[in-house]
Amino acid sequence: MTAPPTPPGRRLPPAPPANLATPEDEALRRRAREERDAQARGVVSIDAMRAAIRRVSATLPPLAAVPRVRRPDTAAFRARARAGLPFLVEGVVGRWPLSALGPAILRERFGAVPVRARVGDYIGTAFAPDRAMLDTTMAGYLDLVETGDHALPPYVGNLELRELNGMCHWPAWFDRMGPPRWWVGPAGTVTPLHCDYDDNVFAQLWGSKRIFLVPPHHDAFLYVREANPVLFGSPFDPEAPDFDRFPLARQAAVIDCVVHPGDMLYVPAGWYHQVRALSFSLSSNRWARAVPLVLQGEAGVRR
Numbered sequence: 001m002t003a004p005p006t007p008p009g010r011r012l013p014p015a016p017p018a019n020l021a022t023p024e025d026e027a028l029r030r031r032a033r034e035e036r037d038a039q040a041r042g043v044v045s046i047d048a049m050r051a052a053i054r055r056v057s058a059t060l061p062p063l064a065a066v067p068r069v070r071r072p073d074t075a076a077f078r079a080r081a082r083a084g085l086p087f088l089v090e091g092v093v094g095r096w097p098l099s100a101l102g103p104a105i106l107r108e109r110f111g112a113v114p115v116r117a118r119v120g121d122y123i124g125t126a127f128a129p130d131r132a133m134l135d136t137t138m139a140g141y142l143d144l145v146e147t148g149d150h151a152l153p154p155y156v157g158n159l160e161l162r163e164l165n166g167m168c169h170w171p172a173w174f175d176r177m178g179p180p181r182w183w184v185g186p187a188g189t190v191t192p193l194h195c196d197y198d199d200n201v202f203a204q205l206w207g208s209k210r211i212f213l214v215p216p217h218h219d220a221f222l223y224v225r226e227a228n229p230v231l232f233g234s235p236f237d238p239e240a241p242d243f244d245r246f247p248l249a250r251q252a253a254v255i256d257c258v259v260h261p262g263d264m265l266y267v268p269a270g271w272y273h274q275v276r277a278l279s280f281s282l283s284s285n286r287w288a289r290a291v292p293l294v295l296q297g298e299a300g301v302r303r
Contacts, residue, residue, distance in 0.1 A: 012114050012135055034229040040289050041198070042303050046229040049292070050197055052301050053270035056294055057216040060084050066213070066257040066265070077173045077266075081199065084268050084294035086213055086255075093203045094262030098167035103206060103280055106184070111139030113163050115184075117154040126192045127227035138184075145186050155189040156182070164284075174199065174288040183283040193222065193234040193274040199288040200267040204259040207281030212238040212256045216270030221252040238274055259283075268294055 021029065034046045043049040063085055071091035072080065080087060093099055120132035134154065136144070144154050161182040168180065178198075183191075187207075195216065202211075214222065222234040223246055236246045238254045258278070259265050267273055269292035295301050 012116050015116070015133060015135075030229070037230055038303075042291055043301050044303055046197065048301055049295070050270070052295050052298050053197065053292060054217045054219065056084055056298065057270060060215065062253060063213075063215075063255050066255060074171070074173050077171070078293060081173075081266060081268065081293040082296055086268060086271060087266050088257065088259065089264040089266065090262065092171060092262075093205060093264050096168045096203075096205065098164060098282075099205050099262065101167075103282070106282075107139050107142055110161075110163055111137060111142075113138045113161060115141050115156045115161070116159055117141050117144065117156050119150075119154045121152065122155060123152065123190055123192050126194070127225070127231070127233040141184070152190075153186045153188045156184040157189070157191060158183065168203070168205075168284065170201075170203075170286060173201070174290060176289045177286045178289055180284045180286050183281070183285070185277055186280045187277050189277045189281070191273075191275040193236055193238060193272050194227075195219070195224075195232050195270055195272040196267075196287060197230040197232075197269050197292075199269050199290075199292050200285055202259070202265040202267060202285040203283060204261055204263045204265075205282045205284065206261055207277060207279040208258055208260050209281055209283065210239075210256060210258050210276045210278055211265065212254055212274040213267070214238070214252050214254055214272040216272070218252045219272070221248040221250075222246075222272060223248070232272075234272060239276065268292065 038045050038049075041049065066086050066088055068088045068090055069080065071089065115136060115138050117134045117136060118131065119134045122131055125131035141154065141156055158181050160179055164182060165180055170177070170180070193212065193214070219232065222236050224232045224234045226232050236249045236252075238256070241249060243250055257265070291302055
């Protein structure tokens, strides 16, 4: 089946180039990025923010299960989020026009939209700048998925799909947020264990996903590596734990939950999470661009 042509004027951002920089260039680039990230979030430094998140996390009560709340207003959301624990919100996503539509709309209305799919072993290379990607259209991607001959299903993840944004109405819980990012794929697509040092709201529109969560201060048990100053990844798989290879991970407190259509999950900054689609799924998330809510009362973090 031939994919529809790409709409005029609509192009994907350039793929990351091969890294040919010297170690000195890389160090300068990292420092410049960290300063930009700190300015965007209004913190004195990303290192100070990360340390404060881990310090506060160590004082939090253990979480046995992710609680659910019903459509909080902004004040109630922020008050709960300041506690630093994840929670699920009901009664928001199900009201979005896109939630009432089915997956067929992706081909019928958005088949010509350009997408970039993760292919190959995108779990083992999750945080590599040169991981394998395939640029195609939404219809071309759906054709690829329907062949079903991939060990790991191709995944359209962390992509801006502006064509879908008008059918979603995000609550104004944060003063400033990044643009919606979209995640499309069949059962078996996975985002491996990692943390973002930004508050995150994750909306599940179609299908269900299983999400594993680990508190920030348990990074000492997760063999983490830095991908960039606000993104850290872990090779440990909480869904199939290999304690012979990662013995410290026995000490990590792992909480898991399933997000269903209409659910919105708040993931506080610094919480590690792994996501697996249980069925064909459409999800979207947005990251706040501010001091994490759990640090609102912390001295020495703000600029």
